Amino acid sequence: MKPGTKKKPTVLRMRDNVRIKKVPSGEPTPALRLPRCPSHLTTKAKGIWKRMGKILLKNGLITESDESSFAIWCQAYADLQEAELQAILEDFTYISDKGNILANPFFHALYKLRAQVDRFGTRFGMSPSDRSGISTEVRNESNPYRAWQQGKVVNGGKKKKQKQ
Numbered sequence: 001m002k003p004g005t006k007k008k009p010t011v012l013r014m015r016d017n018v019r020i021k022k023v024p025s026g027e028p029t030p031a032l033r034l035p036r037c038p039s040h041l042t043t044k045a046k047g048i049w050k051r052m053g054k055i056l057l058k059n060g061l062i063t064e065s066d067e068s069s070f071a072i073w074c075q076a077y078a079d080l081q082e083a084e085l086q087a088i089l090e091d092f093t094y095i096s097d098k099g100n101i102l103a104n105p106f107f108h109a110l111y112k113l114r115a116q117v118d119r120f121g122t123r124f125g126m127s128p129s130d131r132s133g134i135s136t137e138v139r140n141e142s143n144p145y146r147a148w149q150q151g152k153v154v155n156g157g158k159k160k161k162q163k164q
Contacts, residue, residue: 032060035067045071045078061125073120080113 034053037046052074056062062070083106090106121127 028065030063030065032062033057033064034062035064035070038067038071041071041075042078044081045074048074048077056124059125066124069120069123073117073124073126076113076116076120080110080117083110083113 034057037049037053041049049070053062053070056070087107087110090104092104092107093101094104096102118127
């Protein structure tokens with residue numbers, strides 16, 4: 001995987017009217033539908049799948065090929081909810097056999113779960129900042145640049161001369 005910012009899929013760039021010099025051919029376009037809920041998820045994770053899946057589908061943010069990423073997010077979120085409840089009962093520190101005060105390793109696992117939920121949530125626009133970069137509506141279907149790119153006639157087939 002290349003370092004840096006991930007590329008936005010061409011279909012989203014075209015929908016947002018971003019100028020594209022060369023349209024790649026053969027780019028996958030999965031259908032916009034909620035995948036089947038995996039059977040290995042816990043009962044709580046399955047409930048999250050149903051509830052959040054409807055919201056994501058309604059907003060056009062999930063496709064049939066997102067099953068594994070969404071399953072990881074649902075299970076991590078269910079685990080996080082359980083861990084947050086357990087955190088109320090845990091002490092933040094404990095005393096070791098040698099008398100040293102140490103941080104409870106449970107909280108390290110809790111922080112890792114939070115990071116995992118956040119990381120996978122960004123893939124589905126789960127925070128306001130993530131949603132700010134997502135457009136789910138078609139802005140301009142009759143974009144002349146798109147027609148020109150696809151070899152269609154624009155302005156009677158004549159190119160406009162630029163003023164100098």
